[in-house]
Amino acid sequence: MKTILLALAASAAFAASPALAHFQLVYTPEVNLEKPADLPLKMIFWHPMENGHAMDMGEPEEFFVVFKGERQDLTSTLEPITFHGAENEAKAYEATVPVKRNGDYIFALVPAPYYEQSEDIYIQQLTKSFVNKGGIPTGWNEPVGLPTEIVPLNKPTNIVAGSTFSGVLLSEGKPVPGAEVEIEYMAAEPDVDADRPGEPTASPMPGGALVAVTDADGEFTFGIPKAGFWGFAALGSGPATEHEGKELSQDAVIWVRAYDLK
Template sequence: MRKQIVPVMTILLILAFSSSAFAHFGMLIPEDSIIKPEKKKTELLLSFSHPFELAGMNLVKPKKFSVFYDGKETDLLPALKKTKVMDHDSFKTEYKFKRPGMYTFFMEPVPYPEPAEDNYIIHYTKTVVSAFNEGEDWNKSLGVKTEIVPLTRPWGNYAGNVFQGIVLLDGKPAPFTRVEVELYNKDGKFEAPYECMVTQEVLCDENGVFTFACPKAGWWGFAALNDADYKIKGKDVELGAVLWIEMLPYKKK
């Protein structure tokens, strides 16, 4: 009997660690990526999860949450309210748009300790919303620690479109950065044929540019990962530049 217990325990441990090894994503998801004039507002959900598998993790109140508009940054941290996303601690807020244009929402979380990888994770997360179908300068950097700067307009895209971005680390292109990609499987209606297909992966080229075609409508997350040049409590730190974009289906007449 004792010889049988060891393999069973080994399998359970492997399963436990493999389930926690799916890609992490900071999530910053509005109701819509394009705001119609008659609506003028959206709710935003801030969370931390494995978005395709719908496995949530607790998010403590972020270190920073703001919106960039017309070259100015506005602090939105006081407006956050506690909520649950995927049954885990998360935050939400409602934002009202007063003027047309492009609004970039940004979250810097408190470093997340990940026992399975024996490190800390910091995902600098952003999403771009077009108010009243307007917006320019969508390829401008925010100047944060690490980010994905779009080379494709980050809203108003059809499912199946190619998306390109450039990964910046400390304001400079980060060549050959690994970018993890996942669909927010919000309704849980999709299943990956193989475990390796839960998270897609692409590499940046020598100029820090990556390319990915999104095959389904919905919200897609891109997480460009690099190691920090510092440690927290003696442990390595994973820096993630995360960008969320919405791909839309064609409308039938």
């Protein structure tokens, strides 16, 4: 019965899938640190593969970091900024977070639901990104307890370009089979000083979004062809399905960083 319900939920996600893939960013340019640093983090809701339209963010509901299993609330560090996209300007957020100890830092953002007029639905992308200090792994493969999230099965801070990335999609802590996962390359990494996109290093693919589907265990794998930041978004995988009387797509987003093997 459960499988049937999940299959129905998955087909609903397919139907609601927009032509253009929008991705919530939690972005910092350097995810492998050797020395203590004040990390600049940028929260931007954007179409990063096409360096396209950016959306106004409302005040985020939650922003936190998990380090060695301990969660620290960072909501008070958020400051509003304007992101000067290639097509338009949009409200975004930034934070500066000190990183001192060695290990994995998992940043998580719960943005306010965003109203997408063209589809008459709300979208809320629960987003995780990762920073490591000192090359010491301390829990990057642990869930952080979001209503829906993608948990990496490869270390997300140093994927080799040409290898693969796998993740498992969870909703309320349980694997979600048969769910669509959209995949994007961050073509124009934001300039964190200017709050605008850098020079694009890739163009959108013909045929629309890149898509994988989770298997019976809720897992997916994608071959990473190129160094840089790759985003994965499971659409409508979260338990919340309604906001202010309208349909809500509560999505799980994860960002990983790939490097060329030199």
